[in-house]
Amino acid sequence: MNNSYIALGSNIEPRETYLQQAVSTLNNCPSLTVVKQSSVYETVPVGYTKQADFLNMVIEVASSLSALELLDLCQTIEQELGRKRTVRFGPRTVDLDILMHNQENRETERLTLPHPRMLERAFVLVPLCEIAPDLMVPATGKTILDYRHELSGSETDGVVFWPGSNPADD
Numbered sequence: 001m002n003n004s005y006i007a008l009g010s011n012i013e014p015r016e017t018y019l020q021q022a023v024s025t026l027n028n029c030p031s032l033t034v035v036k037q038s039s040v041y042e043t044v045p046v047g048y049t050k051q052a053d054f055l056n057m058v059i060e061v062a063s064s065l066s067a068l069e070l071l072d073l074c075q076t077i078e079q080e081l082g083r084k085r086t087v088r089f090g091p092r093t094v095d096l097d098i099l100m101h102n103q104e105n106r107e108t109e110r111l112t113l114p115h116p117r118m119l120e121r122a123f124v125l126v127p128l129c130e131i132a133p134d135l136m137v138p139a140t141g142k143t144i145l146d147y148r149h150e151l152s153g154s155e156t157d158g159v160v161f162w163p164g165s166n167p168a169d170d
């Protein structure tokens with residue numbers, strides 16, 4: 001079994017529905033189980049800032065898929081849910097980024113692991129820290145909680161708990 005973490009984001013309405021559809025489509029795949037899911041957070045856009053706020057969350061999945069098979073699956077789901085690639089870092093119905101796949105470290109044209117921007121993104125680290133604070137980041141000797149502590153107050157201020165989304169409330 002392989003253990004992976006996936007970050008989900010949406011900033012085109014209905015944002016919450018897009019996130020839920022992506023999670024249930026993944027969970028319906030026979031080769032994959034969603035093991036944990038974070039709360040949803042509303043987050044200010046990072047990078048290309050003239051766009052609507054995002055909803056972001058992170059999930060942990062167990063699967064028999066290789067990292068590239070998981071990337072294929074994530075890209076198929078993005079396409080099914082109507083994602084159009086126009087502006088780099090721009091608006092999207094749903095974006096699925098593979099953050100980590102086991103403790104794999106790789107840098108290829110199609111796939112870099114861990115995700116190259118995950119450790120500087122409050123919209124990733126806050127939800128990831130909720131479900132995996134003790135997860136070790138390959139080749140760093142540091143945990144997600146360590147990186148979460150390194151975020152500035154202004155970065156974490158842009159990540160706000162989205163009411164009603166805590167899976168423990170179900």
Ligand SMILES: Nc1ncnc2c1ncn2[C@@H]1O[C@H](COP(=O)(O)OP(=O)(O)OP(=O)(O)O)[C@@H](O)[C@H]1O
Pocket residue numbers: 071085088089090095096097098099109110111112113114115116117
């Ligand atoms: N860990 C990864 N997870 C998902 N895609 C990746 C990863 N590493 C490299 N890629 C490649 O990045 C390409 C661009 O992805 P995408 O369009 O989702 O980028 P983006 O969401 O605009 O920016 P970002 O990658 O910073 O979130 C994909 O086609 C994919 O091949």
Ligand SMILES: Nc1nc2c(c(=O)[nH]1)N=C(CO)CN2
Pocket residue numbers: 008009010043044045046047048054056089090095123
């Ligand atoms: N808040 C927020 N900002 C972003 C996001 C995102 O998911 N959330 N995704 C980006 C490209 O993947 C660029 N900027």
